[in-house]
Amino acid sequence: MLIPSCKEVAEQLSENMDKPVTGIRGLRLKLHLWVCRNCRRYHDQMELTSKTIALMGSNKQPSEAVKKDMMERFRDAKTDSGKESAAD
Amino acid sequence: MPESEQIIIERLLAGDETTFESIFSQHYALMFSVAQSIAGTAIADEIIQEAWISALRALPKFEGRSSLKSWLMRIVANEAKTRRRKESRSVSLESMQDNWSTDPRFDGVSHWKDPSSQWHGDTPEDLLSASELRDCIGKNIEKLPENQKVAMNLRDTGGLSMDEICNILNVTQSNLRVLLHRGRDKVLQVIDHFERTGEC
Numbered sequence: 468m469l470i471p472s473c474k475e476v477a478e479q480l481s482e483n484m485d486k487p488v489t490g491i492r493g494l495r496l497k498l499h500l501w502v503c504r505n506c507r508r509y510h511d512q513m514e515l516t517s518k519t520i521a522l523m524g525s526n527k528q529p530s531e532a533v534k535k536d537m538m539e540r541f542r543d544a545k546t547d548s549g550k551e552s553a554a555d
Numbered sequence: 556m557p558e559s560e561q562i563i564i565e566r567l568l569a570g571d572e573t574t575f576e577s578i579f580s581q582h583y584a585l586m587f588s589v590a591q592s593i594a595g596t597a598i599a600d601e602i603i604q605e606a607w608i609s610a611l612r613a614l615p616k617f618e619g620r621s622s623l624k625s626w627l628m629r630i631v632a633n634e635a636k637t638r639r640r641k642e643s644r645s646v647s648l649e650s651m652q653d654n655w656s657t658d659p660r661f662d663g664v665s666h667w668k669d670p671s672s673q674w675h676g677d678t679p680e681d682l683l684s685a686s687e688l689r690d691c692i693g694k695n696i697e698k699l700p701e702n703q704k705v706a707m708n709l710r711d712t713g714g715l716s717m718d719e720i721c722n723i724l725n726v727t728q729s730n731l732r733v734l735l736h737r738g739r740d741k742v743l744q745v746i747d748h749f750e751r752t753g754e755c
Contacts, residue, residue, distance in 0.1 A: 472665035474658070481736035485710065485717055505670035509743075512671055516743040517711045519679040523692060524712030527584040533600050537579055538572065540604060544611050545570040 470499050476506045480513050556619025563623065567614060579607065582624060585713040586631045592704035593635035594642075602638055606631040625719040628709060632723050671747040682746060691755035695745045702726070703738035710735055 471479065476499050479488050488496050500507050529537070556564075566574040586606065590599040610630050617626060662668040676682045683689045696704060705724060709715045715723075721731055749755060 472661075473667045474661045474665035477740070478736050481739055482732045485732065485735065503667075505667040508673070509667075509671060511677075512674065512743055512747070513739060515674070515677065515679065515682070516739050516746060519682050519692065519746070520696070520707055520711040520739070520742060521714075522679040522683060523689065523696075524588045524708055525584050527587050529580065529583045529587075529600075533604075534576070534579070537604055537607065538576065540608060541570075541572065541575050541579075541611070544608060 469495065470502075471495050473499075473503060473506055473509075476500070476503070477509055477513075480506070480510050484514065484517060557622075560619065560623045564614060564617060567611065582627055585624075585628065585708065588708040588712060589628055589631050589705055590635045592708055593632060593701055594639040598638060598642070599635075602635045603631060605638075606634040609634065621719060621722070624713070625715055625723065628713065628715065628719075629723045632705065671743070672751050674746065674750045685749075687755065688746065688749045691749055692742060692745055694755070696742065699738055699741060703734050703741070706731060706734040707738040707742075711739075 476496060479492070479496050482488060483493075483496065487493065500510060563574060563578060567578070583603070586603045587599050590602040590606075594602055606627070610627055613630075617623070621629075660667065660669045674682070676684070683692075696707075699707075702724060706720060709720045709723065710717070717728060717731060720726075721728055724731070724734075726734070745755075
């Protein structure tokens, strides 16, 4: 088939975000998007979804307790490696 | 290895607490989401701590064949898998039926039968301004199969390259493309359902 189906395009749109679909596949994809309003909308929404996932995951920060605990373990690790070096 | 990473590593090896605190905070969100995706929220912080201890021990041998970030994510993913095995935790919905092949949104010739609706926002900030939608997305991401969650976190949140993620997850490029597409498509459907009905 010259132009891929909407379902194939939906799969290729995610792929295209990570690595541009090129060559004849890329051309067919563009052609489909040119004539299909539903897939153009899906394309925009797929990009927005990916950015939303990114935003949701990027806000988390460690609690003060976790940070304090981790810093203590870092100091311990430093002391242990100092002892190991001295033993060498 | 980039000079900036070389400097960070030298400082960490010298026990520089300010550098460690900064790097720990910088990578925390992504490490947390990877640990959480694989082993659950309850032990994610413990896993991150163990991963950092392993990383600090191995740091003198770090050769910079991958980026420091990618190396850390591989360590946290391995640590999370080990912990999950130890605790015999079954992964939620790992065997979730994937209905992509019989997706009711498409008709018999794979064209849209039920396309997505027009959404009210066109930026992530717009969408997430509705706290119900934010909670709904979070809850549904939790239900995704582990490998889809981790792939999305590493790619969309962490910005790691496809090659780096393939190495961490031990999957091929084509498998990774499928994981990313299915995970993102599921989240897209969750947003679309909320946009249509106002409900999760």
